[in-house]
Amino acid sequence: MKIFIIVVSLLLANATSAHEMVPTYPKLEPSFMEGLHKTTMTMFNKRADVDYYEIGVFDANWIPIPFVTNYTVFKIPYLSTVSFDVFIRDQDINNAEYICSRSKLKKSDRTRTSVSSRICSRFKNGSGE
Amino acid sequence: MLKVNKLSAVFLILVAGTTPALAQSETQINGVVQSRCIIQTDSSGTFGNPNAYTLTTSPQDGGEGAVIRVDVSLADAYYVNITAPSSFSSSPSLPDTVTWVGDTTVKTVSDATGMGTYESTKVELGMADRYDLTATGSTWFETVSTAVMGGSKAFPGGNYTALVIAECIAQ
Structure with a gap:
């Protein structure tokens, strides 16, 4: 049964679309x-x-925290990987709790629902270190 | 006898000569296993239009619910928030307010033992349903949505899109 589920999952994975961000628990360093x-x-x-x-970078109450990256909105072509640095002021590192990526959807010409995906990693213990 | 010894010596020299080459050909494959969450869209969903004033994802009315698969590789590392639509992200100009009804349920799980309680232990807050992912593996969530135009007025012709928001948040 487990093998069946794994096989079905792999087959479905080819037909689906996914959004992924790592690490789950990033570390801030100087x-x-x-x-x-x-x-x-x-x-x-x-x-x-x-x-x-x-x-986006947020505190524990989901209030945005200032940060700097090359781009706030990244172009990531289909099936490609992008690594990027996120810079946060020293004074904010104790408040930074989450770093999130959210899909930006195109306007649709169909009557339907769309799925907006967001993945948030967490600075463990809120200290970022 | 002397000939055999010479052959043995030549063989040993050859083996000794090739051994370093063999050692150099060994290659390490390094890898890091880290926890991660992957949000996959199995079906983005479709609205059916059973009457002039209703748009619904119900299959009986020609619609299709949004199916979202979430994979996690570490237990108790993430929770998922799935929010059914409460407005259109794009639509023609509407003649009245729209009433929304939506819900998210667990459709399938890859581990019935570890994930069997996901649906019964979820936390509902308005249109948002929160699930703690306490087991590793895949979970399929289905979100259904119905929009009814106020005063039984007809939806104007055009394309309508509503967003289902799927969030995977590290704990």
Whole structure:
């Protein structure tokens, strides 16, 4: 039965689209710039219907925290992986709790529901370190 | 006898000569297993239009619910929030307010023992359903949605899109 489920899962995986971000528990470390800490995240886009993902950093109450990346919205072509650095001010590292990526959907010309996916990693213990 | 010894010596020299080459050909394959959450869209869903003032994902009315699969590789590391739509993300101009009804349920699990209580222990808050992913593996969630136009007025012609939001959040 387990083998059957695994096989079905693998077959379904080929027909589906996925959004993935790692690590689950990123660590902030001092960056080359004074006053900033950084962490590196990696995203994989297996959603053919999505080309762009938006990054956000939040505190424990989901209030946005200032951060810097190369782009706030990353273009990640289908079936490609992107790694990016996220810089957070030293004064904010104790408040930073979540770092999230959210799919940006295109306007549809069909009457339907669409799935917006968001994955959030967590700075363990809220300290980021 | 002397000839055999010479052959043995040559053989040993050859083996000794090739051994370093064999050692150099060994290659390490390194890998890191880390916890992760993957959100997959099995079906993005479709609205059926059983009457002029209703849009619904009910299969009986020509619709299809959104099916979302969530894979986790570490137990107790993530929870999932799935929020049914409460507005259209794109639509024609509407003549009245729309009443929304939506719900999310566990459709299938890969581990009936570890995930069997997901549906009974979920936390519902409005349109959002929260599931603690306490086991590793795959879980399929289905979200159904119905939109009814106020005053039984007809939905204007055009395309309508509503968003189901699936969030996988590290604990």
